[in-house]
Amino acid sequence: MRQWKAFVEKSKHFLLIAFLMIITFCYAMFQGGFVSWFVFFTVSPFLVYAFIFFVVREDILLIERKIDPIHIERGQSAKVLITIERKTRFPFAYIVMEELVDSEGLVQAKIQNANAIKFVGFKKTFSWQYELENMPRGEHRYLGVTIVFYDFFGWAKKVVVAEKDQTILVYPRVQEMKYAALQTKYDVGLMMSPYSIVKDTSMAVGLREYVPGDRFSWIHWKSFARTQKLQSKEFEDRQSSELMLVLDATKSSMFEEKVELVASMLQMIVQERGDLSFISAGAMTKVFPAIQGDKHLDQVMYHLAAIKPTENVKFRFHDQQAFKQVATLLYVTSDVSDEFLHTLANIVKSCICFVVAKQQPVQSELAMRYKHIQVIYVNPADFYHLFTEVIRP
Numbered sequence: 001m002r003q004w005k006a007f008v009e010k011s012k013h014f015l016l017i018a019f020l021m022i023i024t025f026c027y028a029m030f031q032g033g034f035v036s037w038f039v040f041f042t043v044s045p046f047l048v049y050a051f052i053f054f055v056v057r058e059d060i061l062l063i064e065r066k067i068d069p070i071h072i073e074r075g076q077s078a079k080v081l082i083t084i085e086r087k088t089r090f091p092f093a094y095i096v097m098e099e100l101v102d103s104e105g106l107v108q109a110k111i112q113n114a115n116a117i118k119f120v121g122f123k124k125t126f127s128w129q130y131e132l133e134n135m136p137r138g139e140h141r142y143l144g145v146t147i148v149f150y151d152f153f154g155w156a157k158k159v160v161v162a163e164k165d166q167t168i169l170v171y172p173r174v175q176e177m178k179y180a181a182l183q184t185k186y187d188v189g190l191m192m193s194p195y196s197i198v199k200d201t202s203m204a205v206g207l208r209e210y211v212p213g214d215r216f217s218w219i220h221w222k223s224f225a226r227t228q229k230l231q232s233k234e235f236e237d238r239q240s241s242e243l244m245l246v247l248d249a250t251k252s253s254m255f256e257e258k259v260e261l262v263a264s265m266l267q268m269i270v271q272e273r274g275d276l277s278f279i280s281a282g283a284m285t286k287v288f289p290a291i292q293g294d295k296h297l298d299q300v301m302y303h304l305a306a307i308k309p310t311e312n313v314k315f316r317f318h319d320q321q322a323f324k325q326v327a328t329l330l331y332v333t334s335d336v337s338d339e340f341l342h343t344l345a346n347i348v349k350s351c352i353c354f355v356v357a358k359q360q361p362v363q364s365e366l367a368m369r370y371k372h373i374q375v376i377y378v379n380p381a382d383f384y385h386l387f388t389e390v391i392r393p
Contacts, residue, residue, distance in 0.1 A: 251280030
């Protein structure tokens with residue numbers, strides 16, 4: 001169907017040129033005189049050029065798209081530079097270029113120079129630069145570039161589609177957070193028990209076999225010199241290191257803020273050399289059992305860049321036996337209910353529930369009903385003092 005439309009479009013322009021040539025020739029033959037023949041010989045070169053325009057086959061040899069910067073966070077801008085090299089030097093009057101995209105976010109971000117008009121002439125290589133502003137988070141895909149070649153008066157045109165798949169990954173915006181040791185409540189009483197998400201690396205209590213992802217500074221080089229086997233230092237944890245972070249990917253008006261909060265918490269914990277696991281509870285449950293170092297963090301950030309909200313979350317706490325062994329659960333959501341907290345209270349030992357909301361309730365009975373569960377309302381515009389709020393009595 002698409003080929004038939006292209007054939008009809010091409011035939012329409014061809015018939016237009018043939019009609020113009022016949023009309024000008026008939027006008028010169030029947031009218032006679034200098035003026036009529038002058039018009040015919042003036043228009044004829046452009047009509048002949050238009051006929052040759054259809055005969056010449058134009059192919060695109062190279063298309064290259066450079067995006068600066070490579071790492072983009074939500075709300076930032078990016079510059080896109082497209083370089084195109086064609087096969088021949090046949091002179092075209094001008095061309096119109098348009099990006100083919102498979103993302104509504106790219107269409108909204110490209111508010112300037114949506115279509116580029118270039119005067120080509122005999123040049124084989126030409127470029128086009130434009131800017132994407134206020135990029136939305138997500139995985140955005142380019143399909144290629146549509147290039148339309150025109151003659152001098154627009155009588156003839158030729159459409160060439162240059163396929164060039166490329167994906168732009170826009171990461172969630174990461175806000176700076178001030179680290180502070182977490183404190184959690186237990187069923188044994190009302191006292192606050194300090195919980196450190198960072199290993200005490202000042203005291204090694206033993207050695208264990210090296211595991212990919214262990215930090216370079218944890219390797220015990222003296223034992224490696226003796227045995228030629230990599231071993232890592234085992235450090236003393238001030239408290240249990242069984243910390244788990246869960247993102248509720250339910251669709252809501254605060255979804256982007258929830259993702260940004262999780263990304264900010266993950267980066268802060270990794271920078272402080274902490275160990276934790278992460279679960280993304282969305283349409284598909286994604287589990288990251290151990291996040292240690294930048295390599296594991298990049299994998300999680302890639303997931304957070306591509307994650308989409310869902311109406312139906314398949315994740316159920318009742319089905320996760322691992323929560324019974326978790327010392328502290330960090331749960332990020334935008335809506336919390338008494339029924340949900342009651343479910344958590346029967347499963348986990350300790351939980352800090354971060355609720356992202358624009359307005360914090362004046363009094364929250366949910367935060368006081370369960371001794372080992374804390375409900376913290378988070379301001380979506382400022383995460384810096386979040387952990388300080390957690391340890392506040």
